[in-house]
Amino acid sequence: MTDFTQTRRSTLKLLAAGTGILAAPSIIRPAFAQEKVVNITTYDKFVPQEFIDQFQKDTGIEVRIRLTDDQGKQYNLLSAEGSAPSTDIVTVTGHRLSQFIKAKLLAPLDTGRLKNWSNLASAYKGAPQLTVDGSTYGVPLLAGFEGLARNTEYTKASDSWSIMFDEEYKGLTTYIISDFLSVTMLYQGNDGDYVIYEGKPEEAQAATDKARDFLIEKKGQVRKYYDAGSEVQQMLVNEDAYVAQAWSGPAAKLIMDGHPIELTVPKEGTYGFLYSFNVVENAPNAEAAYTFLDAILSSPEIGAAMTRQSGFASAFAGVENVLNDRERAANALPAEQMERIKFFSPLNRDMKNDMVDKASAEIKAA
Template identity: 65%
Template structure:
């Protein structure tokens, strides 16, 4: 995904004529476009998250111009807000649940006032007051899309995959791929350790030993890997080209392949996995906070918005009634059997610094080995 910031907006009407022409002709006064009547709202989010049709309808209905800045990285959003300090240029940012602590402790986002969101009742009850979303006894964002790390496989070549161990099966040597840092925590989980580091608070020695064990496993089986990838588009292309048959993948990229008819299946193996929600968060000192709440409320107004988000991003919507609007292939791509859903552990904000430091170091060691 390009790192270039993109802003979408309607073109403003301009007054024609200048100088002598303006004197010779009467001035034509044109009405301001509807979207310009009630101000603006600036949103930093990922590509395909806010459907174009929804944004255009919201502008018409509310008279608020929506300016979207695209991002492809949590760190970039954090760094931008930190640099802007008390005078942010954006009103809403898109934060992954496990990054809450970083944004909250830096006072970059504000607690969410659900009283300003009458349509909050349309949010699935699993997300209305989820434990991972509540920090310091406050809610901090509107969950819009849920994702998880899954085992993706080409069903033409891999019929079943009940365990993450299949990623190390010699039959698929050179036909697997993963993001090293993300798969590292899955490997820890597979080995019986805590891949989210929640139980390792004040237990650095135990955490390091567990991390090293997963690191050594990945180094031992480096020859299994066709390529370490970074972006979802990379793993999609490898599956399309049949360069790989198996991959650790975030649900979004894999789901898009399924929706497009490719022979891919996504599952949660018996050892479990990790999940998260993308949330829309109102920025601290947001210049257009009231407009921000209007947008959040509009998102929850209709399940059609959630369905469009799912179709575009591949991630599962958090809004009630979306499943009824999806076709069979879309449901296959964005839903899981209950027993697999029960294996998903939502990322915690606890002990993130230790986790990031140890995983980052181990990732570098795997790549250098």
């Protein structure tokens, strides 16, 4: 039986655990580097350029980055390439891991090959999102959640997602349709992660339809449906939107940069996620991939640089000692808000993906 054990306590530990210049990574120089290139598919701002430059200098291994903005695109690419992948490392969220593993797209991680594995924050070394049948399937990188971001200069304080539907901000809200559909289901008292609907497709469809119809009814609230974190950042900075559903990373980055943005978890709750680097099955440059993964774990300064660039909380130990007060504050939440975060579950993903994708298309087309 596949073990996806996950608790509210583990959720809090994972997010709480992760709250410059890069240290010279002399400890990452390998004794033998058989391959001279590593191909990585990841999100924008996840891997600091300073780290890449130093890694290439120290190891002679060229780092080739392919950017993605969607888990589905990564999955489709690897599936199409089959047993001859062009990528060595991909960036997968914990709740999508089972989909990749079921399709035999990822290799179990040999943590014994990573001498810097101990540099992870303690809560992440056995992260339940990355453990399947006793095997680890990724190096934890960054943790985040779906939050409510608002411009504090033009909006009133709110502890509810209802502010997204407030007529006072008509035409001044923005969100990712598929993400906010799940949040809206939670706002309506239903399960936006579909865990309780396993084996209950009719109940799941009714909850989905209710959220879909509500978002269509409230479509006039929306300035624009966005797709990438950089889009919501631009809209908030340019004051094209005053309130938004946003990933914590892009919103926290604005706070770090001094913009008048507040990031909260409303009383109805939200969902969290964990990003990891995963070695691809039949990776063409597996040895170089492990050298890269061990290098990125080599110091808290690297984790801090990843947090500064992405805004997401780091999974590396000691990062909180490297970040400044503003950077730490951008990733901090009151305890009662932390309690409202539930990590996305890998259970019942096919039903969820099918229903959310269909409803999202209908909302957009309405």
